Amino acid sequence: MIRFRNPGSDLDTMIAVLKQLYHELHEKDFFDNTDIAKVLSKANLMASSGFTGDKAVALGANTNKSRDKTYNNAKMYAEIFRILGFLSIVNDAASNYRFTFIGEHMAAAGVDAKLLIEQCVLGMNNPNRIMDVSYKESVRFFSCVLLTMLELDDxxxxxxMILGPMSVNDNSEEDFTNMIDFIKSLRKTKSERKLSTELEKLAKSQTDNKKEGMTVNSVQNCTRFPISVLKYCGWVENIRCNIYGKSMVFMKLTPYGKETANKLKTYKDIRLEDYEKLSKSHREALIRLGTYSMLGRAGFETNVVQAEMDKDAKEIESITEGKEVLFSPYQTLDFITVNDALNLQLTPYTASQKNQQSAVLKTYAKRIIKKNVVELDYNTAINQNLMTEDTDNFIRNVMQLIQREKSTEQIVKILVEEHRGDNKGEFYPLVETLFRIIGVDCRKSRDGVNAERWDAMIRDAHKSIPIEIKSPGEEENVSIKAIRQALENKIVLLSRKTYITDCQTSSFVVGYKAPNDRAEVAELIQNIKETYGYKIAVFDIASLFLMAVNIIVNKKGINIEKLYGLEGIVNVKDIDC
Structure with missing residues (x-):
């Protein structure tokens, strides 16, 4: 049975711990569990008997490390971070750690963590070369859970979960099918007693710290971390059912969870045993493709490594079958092997290298930059209450292009070219038109009205969004100045309360083209979020065209609730193109 350490069930706290560890320890050649415990206590991120800081360390301290609370808590965090691929062992020592390339992105790049967390939990697989564990199951656990739920009425x-995904070899179709049939047979009994009996049998069959048998409570405690992850990622929600003869709290797939599960079916899932059958060049290509694919799905801009990814994908096409690859190198292989394939050199850190280390981190930030992926997969239709003469004219234009047998992609290119020479007079009303078709009440500000500092406003009863617009006549690419103005718009709106909004709702920038220096803009957007807590989202006009045209042609758009929380440089992915 798969076991999970449980340093806590709050993923946000775990991420905060990782960032603090990185801040304090990334300059060391390596660090250990004692270093981690000191950082946690110093930052008041660990408690003992209700105390934090030095008091927590004193209360938890014990000359026998196996009974030292602070040390063991640090050890549990290190184990979770290794499983997630953020830390890896170096020097062939059990507790000498370094941050991985993925860990660097999570902790140093300062980006929103949730999408990367999702990719890392999906990357967890057993067996691997990073953890020495007693259990023998061959399973990609979180993928197995989601796919299991699809087979069990969601x-x-x-x-x-303990009797099924935590105790199955999911790389065997027969074992997976037998597991599903077993759970279905338990449900047919409608007996909680039968379920409990089977769990007791499993618990007694386990070995814990070389002792035969585990208690049911100990086995159930192993589910705290995975359940918290499933909820954190938005894949499941609680629902009460009486399948076993009484009302019990089940996990139910959310629409996003179901979407994720169905996507997993389309990936080529590659495990350690598959990797070991490959030649050296194919192994290295898989490591690169696996790493960059994870980051791409997590919303990072991978354009700068796209040529390398294309080359690697072609080299191992017979292995991946042309599918998107699901393979997380740092969660499967040793640190040096992965770094060598990525051409990342492990060098000792010295004080004289501080500037060099900072340059490396800047390289990381520029190499793969955060983007916000918007998938147009939400069934929707044009809201007639938002239509105006301008929207009607735009829709007619699009339909005429469709009649000329133009694809969605071709239509967007034609429209972008048509508006290349726009000034404020043409471009600002266009932005209003596009957002109305997308499904929000957008209104261009009146010229000369000082109270309306923004160029347009998405009006909402609770989450109004100010929009800073830059026509191609003003600047072809969105600039740093536009980002600063978007911040000012947010501050003024919250202060004057002209329209109702909140701190969590985004402030938008719309320009003709995305920023030239994406790294600098992305860094400023992140600095604004870290300093003020405000989100800035940047759209180029092609993205808005794609969203609007997709609604007109395919009746597919973005869930409007997601629109309010966008941040970073938005990348619109039309799944129907």
């Missing part, structure tokens, strides 16, 4: 109970 629902799963905690004890079913």
């Amino acid at each position: 629902m799963l109970y905690r004890d079913e």
Whole structure:
């Protein structure tokens, strides 16, 4: 049975711990569990008997490390971070750690962590070369959970998860099918007693710290971390069912969870045993493609390594079958092997290298930059209440292009070219038109009205969004100045309360083209979020065209609720193109 350490069930706290560890320890050649414990206590991120800081360390201290609370808490964090691919062992020592390339991105790049967390939990697989564990199951656990739920009416109970995905070899189609049939047979009994009996049998069959048998409570405690992850990622929600003869709390797939599960079916899932059958060049190509694909799905801009990814994808096409690859190198292989394939050199850190280290981190930030992916996969239709003469004219233009047998992509290119020479008078009303078709009440500000400092406003009863617009006549690419103005718009709106909004709702920038220096703009957007707590989202006009045209032609758009929380340089992905 798969076991998970449980340093805590709050993923936001775990991420905060990782960032603090990176801040304090990334300059060391390596660090250990004692270093981690000191950082946690110093930053008041660990408690003992209700105390934090030095008091927590004093209360938890014990000359026997196996009984030292602070040391063991640090050890549990290190284990989780290794499983997630953020830390890796170096020097062939059990507790000498360094941050991985993925860990650098999570901690140093300062980007929103959730999408990368999702990719890392999906990357968890056993067996691997990074953890020495007693359990023998061959399973990509979180993928297995989601796919299991698809087969079980989108629902799963905690004890079913233990008897099923935590105890199965999911790389065997026969074993997976037998597991599904077993859980279905338990449900048919409608007996909680039968379920409990099977769980007791499993617990007694386990070995814990070389002792035969585990208690049911100990086994159930192993589910705290995975359940918290499933909820954090937005894949499941709680629902009450009486499948076993009484009302019990089940996990139910959310629409996003179901979407994720269905996407997993389209990936080529590659495990350690598959990797080991490959030649050296194919192994290295898989490592690069696996790493960059994870970052791409997590919303990082991978354009700068796209040529390398294309080359690697072609080299191992017979292995991946042309599918998107699901393979997380730092969660499967040793640190040196992965770094060598990525051409990342492990060098000792010295004080004289401080400037060089800072340059490396800047290289990381520029090499793969955060973007916000918007998938147009939400069934929607044009809201007639938002239509105006301008929207009607735009829709007619699009339909005429469709009649000329133009694809969505071709239509967007034609429209972008048509508006290349626009000034404020043409471009600002165009932005209003596009947002109305997308499904929000957008209104261009009146000229000369000082109270309306923004160029347009998405009006909402609770989450109004100010929009800073830059026509191609003003600047072809969105500039740093536009980002600063978007911040000012947010501050003024919150201060004057001209329209109702909140601190969590974004402030938008719309320009003709995306920023030239994406790294600098992305860094400023992140600095604004870290300093003020405000989100800035940047759209180029092609993205708005694509969103609007897709609604007109395919009746597919973005869930409007997602629109309010966008941040970073937005990348619109039309899944129907």
